[in-house]
Amino acid sequence: MLSQTEENYLKALFHLTSETANKSETGTNELAATLNVKPATANDMLKKLKEKKLIHYEKYGKVSLTASGKKQAIEVVRKHRLWETFLYDKLEFSWDEVHEVAEQLEHIYSPKLIEQLEKFLGYPEFDPHGDVIPNAKGELKLQVRKTLSQVAVGKPCKLVAVKDNSASFLQYVVKVGLGLSSKIKVVSRQEFDGTMEIEVNGKRSIVSQKFAENIFVV
Amino acid sequence: MLSQTEENYLKALFHLTSETANKSETGTNELAATLNVKPATANDMLKKLKEKKLIHYEKYGKVSLTASGKKQAIEVVRKHRLWETFLYDKLEFSWDEVHEVAEQLEHIYSPKLIEQLEKFLGYPEFDPHGDVIPNAKGELKLQVRKTLSQVAVGKPCKLVAVKDNSASFLQYVVKVGLGLSSKIKVVSRQEFDGTMEIEVNGKRSIVSQKFAENIFVV
DNA sequence: ATATAAAGTTAGATAAGCCTAACAAAATAA
DNA sequence: TTATTTTGTTAGGCTTATCTAACTTTATAT
Numbered sequence: 001m002l003s004q005t006e007e008n009y010l011k012a013l014f015h016l017t018s019e020t021a022n023k024s025e026t027g028t029n030e031l032a033a034t035l036n037v038k039p040a041t042a043n044d045m046l047k048k049l050k051e052k053k054l055i056h057y058e059k060y061g062k063v064s065l066t067a068s069g070k071k072q073a074i075e076v077v078r079k080h081r082l083w084e085t086f087l088y089d090k091l092e093f094s095w096d097e098v099h100e101v102a103e104q105l106e107h108i109y110s111p112k113l114i115e116q117l118e119k120f121l122g123y124p125e126f127d128p129h130g131d132v133i134p135n136a137k138g139e140l141k142l143q144v145r146k147t148l149s150q151v152a153v154g155k156p157c158k159l160v161a162v163k164d165n166s167a168s169f170l171q172y173v174v175k176v177g178l179g180l181s182s183k184i185k186v187v188s189r190q191e192f193d194g195t196m197e198i199e200v201n202g203k204r205s206i207v208s209q210k211f212a213e214n215i216f217v218v
Numbered sequence: 219m220l221s222q223t224e225e226n227y228l229k230a231l232f233h234l235t236s237e238t239a240n241k242s243e244t245g246t247n248e249l250a251a252t253l254n255v256k257p258a259t260a261n262d263m264l265k266k267l268k269e270k271k272l273i274h275y276e277k278y279g280k281v282s283l284t285a286s287g288k289k290q291a292i293e294v295v296r297k298h299r300l301w302e303t304f305l306y307d308k309l310e311f312s313w314d315e316v317h318e319v320a321e322q323l324e325h326i327y328s329p330k331l332i333e334q335l336e337k338f339l340g341y342p343e344f345d346p347h348g349d350v351i352p353n354a355k356g357e358l359k360l361q362v363r364k365t366l367s368q369v370a371v372g373k374p375c376k377l378v379a380v381k382d383n384s385a386s387f388l389q390y391v392v393k394v395g396l397g398l399s400s401k402i403k404v405v406s407r408q409e410f411d412g413t414m415e416i417e418v419n420g421k422r423s424i425v426s427q428k429f430a431e432n433i434f435v436v
Numbered sequence: 437a438t439a440t441a442a443a444g445t446t447a448g449a450t451a452a453g454c455c456t457a458a459c460a461a462a463a464t465a466a
Numbered sequence: 467t468t469a470t471t472t473t474g475t476t477a478g479g480c481t482t483a484t485c486t487a488a489c490t491t492t493a494t495a496t
Contacts, residue, residue, distance in 0.1 A: 040477095041453070044454085091331065100328075104326045245444080246443070257443075257445085438496095439496085442493070447487090447489095449484100450486105456479085462474090
């Protein structure tokens with residue numbers, strides 16, 4: 001069985017090499033930065049994960065998950081998202097509070113627990129941030145979605161998910177009046193720096209390009 | 219904050235020095251045996267816990283919890299029992315399955331999680347094994363109860379809790395036809411080895427003294 | 437009252453996961 | 467195409483929690 005640390009490395013690799021991230025490989029430094037460890041530490045773990053055949057990796061080369069590594073990473077993601085849903089739906093946690101606790105809960109080992117939790121929650125398809133919850137087989141629907149920053153001026157769209165799950169970002173999102181399924185209209189965009197004006201329920205706000213890049217819409 | 223390991227040592231010390239165990243102190247070897255580690259390992263941890271003022275301990279002396287240590291131990295017990303209740307009441311876990319998973323869940327850190335979980339469960343007083351769940355202040359009702367082995371022949375009694383929480387014991391308990399609140403009549407007892415015959419719902423069984431010592435009744 | 441047994445302690449080792457400092461390779465820019 | 471910057475690796479150390487083996491203290495039994 002994998003240690004919590006190993007699970008965290010696999011999960012980070014999964015996120016860094018997913019469709020959402022638009023690339024299929026990553027490097028030691030990027031991985032280290034994601035996990036808040038030094039490159040030397042990440043390097044040690046890469047050797048270990050390669051040894052266990054969970055990643056493709058050669059010295060000085062790029063890193064990607066093997067089928068086995070991806071399967072295990074998805075299982076962690078599945079647990080994370082189910083727990084987030086539990087906290088949000090059943091325990092009155094807010095959008096920005098669920099992530100941190102789910103980071104701990106995702107490492108609990110008990111197949112029956114996850115099975116029953118999923119059943120108890122009514123086999124949810126999406127977590128509170130709008131992300132797809134992989135099913136028990138590790139399959140996850142590919143979502144067609146773009147970021148708010150890619151929407152044309154004048155176009156209405158709907159928020160389906162957020163990219164960043166940090167409390168600070170989510171609190172900001174709420175402050176602008178946004179939530180899952182919010183309808184957004186792009187009023188204008190600055191050519192210079194991508195800053196845009198948006199309208200949500202009649203309320204207008206100015207948001208940065210960085211902000212808009214972290215909002216997924218359809 | 220305490221490590222999982224430290225929490226486990228405190229919990230073990232709590233159980234070994236509780237009213238139920240009929241003593242207020244324990245030793246290195248007993249503690250080590252409970253936690254399935256070697257005495258040398260337990261000894262190291264005792265020094266560390268003393269340093270943190272969580273236990274009373276002097277070289278070659280007996281061990282007991284300080285007020286601070288007891289408070290933290292009870293918090294772990296509280297979490298353990300709330301999670302057991304969750305698994306049993308909400309996720310269809312059986313009597314003998316809850317303990318193992320709760321051993322993992324009890325170490326999740328999130329005050330809000332426990333608060334909300336307790337509320338969600340309807341502020342339960344007892345866990346699935348009949349043990350009292352400490353409240354948020356760390357208070358726990360002292361239960362007056364004796365073991366089945368102490369019941370006089372001919373006396374009827376009611377199962378209120380079990381001492382051993384292992385799956386093997388609990389499965390045996392179920393096999394004999396027992397569960398929480400089961401009514402038991404002591405039919406006879408062997409003077410020689412304490413083996414007793416009991417009757418549960420009209421069904422008679424022979425049980426060992428060791429078995430009877432692990433059943434709490436009123 | 438002393439010998440033996442039981443309980444407890446110490447020293448030194450190991451593995452996981454992290455670090456810093458020094459170095460090597462690869463990518464980029466002049 | 468060479469110099470510089472970025473990226474990645476190695477070597478050696480630290481901490482936590484574990485172990486074994488040897489030793490010491492306390493308790494028990496004759």
